[in-house]
Amino acid sequence: MSDSxxxxxxxxxxxxxxxxxxxxxxxxxxxxxxxxxxxFFVGGSMAMMIRLELFQPGLQFIDPQFFNSxxxxxxxxMVFGAVMPAFVGxxxxxxxxxxxxxxxxxxxxxxxSFWLLPFAFTLLILTFFLPGGAPAGGWTLYPPLVLQTxxxxxxxxxAVHLLGASSIMGAINIIVTIMNMRAPGMTLMKMPMFVWTWxxxxxLLIAVMPVLAGAxxxxxxxxxxxxxxxxxxxxxxxVLFQHVFWFFGHPEVYIMILPSFxxxxxxVPAFSRKPLFGFSSMVYATASIAFLSFIVWAHHMFTTxxxxxxxxxxxxxTMLIAIPTGVKIFNxxxxxxxxELTFETPMLFAIGFILMFAIGxxxxxxxxxxxxxxxxxxxxxxxxxxxxxxVPGSVFALMGAAYYWLPKWTGYYYNEKIGQWHFWTSAVxxxxxxxxxHFLGLAGMPRxxxxxxxxxxxxxxxxxxxxxxxxxxxxxxxxxxxxxxKGKQKAPAKAWEGAEGLEWTLPSPAPYHSFxxxxxxx
Amino acid sequence: xxxxxxxxxxPHGSHWPLTGSIGLFGIMIGASIWLNGSGIGPLxxxxxxxxxxxxxxxxxxxxxNESEGGQYNSEVDTSFRMGMGWFxxxxxxxxxxxxxxxxxxxxxxxxxxxxxxxxxxxxxxxxNNFTATWPTNGPDDLGGKFExxxxxxxxxxxxxxxxxxxxxxxxxxxxxxxxSRGILSMFLAATFILGFIFMGFQAYEYIHAYxxxxxxxxxxxxxxxxxxxxxxxxxxxxxxxxxxxxxWLRCLRGHFKPDHHFAFEAVAWYWHFVDVVWLFLFIFVYxx
Numbered sequence: 037m038s039d040s041x042x043x044x045x046x047x048x049x050x051x052x053x054x055x056x057x058x059x060x061x062x063x064x065x066x067x068x069x070x071x072x073x074x075x076f077f078v079g080g081s082m083a084m085m086i087r088l089e090l091f092q093p094g095l096q097f098i099d100p101q102f103f104n105s106x107x108x109x110x111x112x113x114m115v116f117g118a119v120m121p122a123f124v125g126x127x128x129x130x131x132x133x134x135x136x137x138x139x140x141x142x143x144x145x146x147x148x149s150f151w152l153l154p155f156a157f158t159l160l161i162l163t164f165f166l167p168g169g170a171p172a173g174g175w176t177l178y179p180p181l182v183l184q185t186x187x188x189x190x191x192x193x194x195a196v197h198l199l200g201a202s203s204i205m206g207a208i209n210i211i212v213t214i215m216n217m218r219a220p221g222m223t224l225m226k227m228p229m230f231v232w233t234w235x236x237x238x239x240l241l242i243a244v245m246p247v248l249a250g251a252x253x254x255x256x257x258x259x260x261x262x263x264x265x266x267x268x269x270x271x272x273x274x275v276l277f278q279h280v281f282w283f284f285g286h287p288e289v290y291i292m293i294l295p296s297f298x299x300x301x302x303x304v305p306a307f308s309r310k311p312l313f314g315f316s317s318m319v320y321a322t323a324s325i326a327f328l329s330f331i332v333w334a335h336h337m338f339t340t341x342x343x344x345x346x347x348x349x350x351x352x353x354t355m356l357i358a359i360p361t362g363v364k365i366f367n368x369x370x371x372x373x374x375x376e377l378t379f380e381t382p383m384l385f386a387i388g389f390i391l392m393f394a395i396g397x398x399x400x401x402x403x404x405x406x407x408x409x410x411x412x413x414x415x416x417x418x419x420x421x422x423x424x425x426x427v428p429g430s431v432f433a434l435m436g437a438a439y440y441w442l443p444k445w446t447g448y449y450y451n452e453k454i455g456q457w458h459f460w461t462s463a464v465x466x467x468x469x470x471x472x473x474h475f476l477g478l479a480g481m482p483r484x485x486x487x488x489x490x491x492x493x494x495x496x497x498x499x500x501x502x503x504x505x506x507x508x509x510x511x512x513x514x515x516x517x518x519x520x521x522k523g524k525q526k527a528p529a530k531a532w533e534g535a536e537g538l539e540w541t542l543p544s545p546a547p548y549h550s551f552x553x554x555x556x557x558x
Numbered sequence: 559x560x561x562x563x564x565x566x567x568x569p570h571g572s573h574w575p576l577t578g579s580i581g582l583f584g585i586m587i588g589a590s591i592w593l594n595g596s597g598i599g600p601l602x603x604x605x606x607x608x609x610x611x612x613x614x615x616x617x618x619x620x621x622x623n624e625s626e627g628g629q630y631n632s633e634v635d636t637s638f639r640m641g642m643g644w645f646x647x648x649x650x651x652x653x654x655x656x657x658x659x660x661x662x663x664x665x666x667x668x669x670x671x672x673x674x675x676x677x678x679x680x681x682x683x684x685x686n687n688f689t690a691t692w693p694t695n696g697p698d699d700l701g702g703k704f705e706x707x708x709x710x711x712x713x714x715x716x717x718x719x720x721x722x723x724x725x726x727x728x729x730x731x732x733x734x735x736x737x738s739r740g741i742l743s744m745f746l747a748a749t750f751i752l753g754f755i756f757m758g759f760q761a762y763e764y765i766h767a768y769x770x771x772x773x774x775x776x777x778x779x780x781x782x783x784x785x786x787x788x789x790x791x792x793x794x795x796x797x798x799x800x801x802x803x804x805x806w807l808r809c810l811r812g813h814f815k816p817d818h819h820f821a822f823e824a825v826a827w828y829w830h831f832v833d834v835v836w837l838f839l840f841i842f843v844y845x846x
Contacts, residue, residue: 249654
C-alpha cells in the first residue's frame, strides 16, 4: 500500500484542507485554542454590554429582555465556548508530548470533536436574530421559564446537544490517549499533574455531559410533545430539572477548574526550581474532589425547598470539598517555600490564581452554609463567587498555561514586558470588577437584572469601570501571542530553566508529530 | 503498508468528520424550524439526514478498508476498544438521566403532590383530593384516563427474546474465534432477526397503547417516562440491530479473523448494553 494512505511523518498538508481535515493533535489544539480565544472575546463583549447597562441605575442602553439574553448567552459562550475548549486545546497540544506519544489515540474523532463546535455556536448565536430573541432564562435553563423562550428554544437545545457530543468525543479521546499511548516506563504515578487532572476531568465529562443531554431532551419534549417531566399538573416537578441539571452542573464546575489545577501544578514547580511538594497527595486530592463533585449537587438548590436532612447532607458534603482543595493550595505554597523563585509571566498568573481562586473558594464555603445561603442565593454575591473561581481562577490558569507553553508552540518567546503588563492590569482590574460585587450581593442586589435601586449605584459604577479596563487589558494578551508567533527571541528546547517533562525534550517549535518512536522514561 | 508494532500509526486526514458535522447541522436546523412551524423543515431535516447517512457509509467504508488492508496494529485495536467502552459508559449515563427522572417522580414528586413529607398544604390548597399512586398522570389528569401495559404479556416475551439474542450472539462470537464461519453467520443472523422481532412487538405495543389504552406521551408523568425510556431504548435496539446486519454482511464477505475482529466485539458489547438496559426497563417500568 502506498504512503498516501497516511501522513508521512514530516510533511503536512497545506492550505485550508490542512485545517478542515486535519488529524494532527497540534493543528486541532491550535484550532481549539484560537476558537476559544475568539469566543472569549465574543462572550467578553456581551459582558461589556452588561456592565455598560449596569454602569448607572435606570435603563439606558438596552431593553430588559435583551439584557437577559446577554446574561444567558454570555454564560453559555464563556463556559462552553471559551473555558472548556481552551482546556481541550491545551490537552490536545500537550498530553501527547507529555506522555511521549506521537499524537492522540483517535485522531479523526479528535477532528470531529472540534468541528462540531463552530456549528454548535452558529446555532447558538443565530438565536439573537430569531423571533423572540436569544434564550433569556439564564444558562441554567430552568423550567418553566426557559419553556417560554421563543423560536430560539429548539436551537438552544440542539446547540447543547452538539456541544455535549463534542465534549464526550474529546473526553473519550483524552482518556484513551492517556491509558493507551504512554511511552514505555511512563507509569501512571509518573505522569505530569496536567495529564492526571485531565484524565480525571475527562471521566467527569463522559459521566455528566450525557445527563445534560437527557435534561435538555426532557425540556424539548415538555415543550413540543406534551410530556410532563417538569409539570406538576401531570405529576412531574420543575425541581426535577434542577436536580438533573445540577447533577451535570456541579461536576461541570470541576471540569472547568481541575485542568487549571494541573496547569498550576506544572508552572509553580518550574519557576520555584523545585519538584512539586507532594505529587501523590495532589493526585488523591484531585480524585477526591472529582468524587465529591457527584454527591453535592443540591447545594445549588437550598432555597428551592428540600427536607432538612437533605440540606444538612448537602451542606456537610460540600464543606468536605474544602479539604482536598486545601491540600492543593498548601501543596503549591509548600512547593514555593524556600524555592529559587523567579516571576516570569506564567508564574505571576499562577500566583495570582492561587490567591484569587482561594477567595472564590472561601466565598463558596460561605454559601455552603444553608441558613447563610438563604441570604446570598441569587444575589451578586454568587456572581462574585463564581467569577472569582472562573476568571482569576480558570482564565488566569489558561493565560498562565499559554505563556508557559507558547515558546514550545511557536519556537519563540513572547514579549515579556507585554506579558507583565497583561498580568498586572488583569490582576488589578479583575478585583476592581468583581470584589465590589460581594458587597452588592450582601446588601441584597439580585443577579440578572438590568436596573437597580440607587443605593447600589456606587459599587456598580466601580465594578463597571473595572470591567471595561479588565476587558481592554485582554487585548494585551493578543499582542503577547502575536509577539510570540512573529517572535524575535528564539526559544531553546527547554524554554524555562526549571521546567521538567518530556515536552521540553522536543525542539521548539515542537515537530509536527511529537514522538515517532516511543521515548524511554526512567 | 503494515506498521511494525513498535512504531505508531496515525491515520491520514479525512473530510468525513466535517461532513458529519454538516449533516448534523442540517438535521438540527431542519428539526428546529419544523418545530417552529416552518414548512421546509422536513426537507432540510431530510437533507441533513441524507448527508449524515452518507458520512456514516463513507467513514465506515474507509475504516473497514484500512482495517482489512492490515493497517491497524494492536495499539490501534486497543484504542478502539477503550473508545467503545467509554462510549457505552456515556450511553449508560444518558439512560441514567431518564431513570433518575422516573425514580424522582415515583419516590419524591408524586408523593409530595399527594401531601407527603412536609407538603400537607401543597396537597390541601393546590391539588386537593389528589392521592399519590403509581401509575399516575398527575393531579390534573393530563391526557385523560389510561391503562398501562402489564409486564407478563409481550414485555416478558420481549425479555426472553432479547436474552436469547444475547446467547445467540455469544455462540456466534465463539464460532468466530474457532473459525466456524457457517455457525457464525447463522447465529449472527438469528441475533438480528430476534432484534427485529423485538422491535416489531414494541411497535405493536405502542400502537396498542395509543389506540386502545389511551396511554400516550401526554399521559402525565407516567406516559412521559414510559415513552421516553422505552423510546430511546427502542432507538438503540434499532441502531444495534442495524450494526448487527452490517457485521453479518461483513462476515459473509469473509471479514474478521479469529484474533482480530474489533468491530464484531464492539457491536456485541453494544448489543449486551441494550439488553441490560431492557432488563432495567422491564423491572422498573413494566413490572414494579
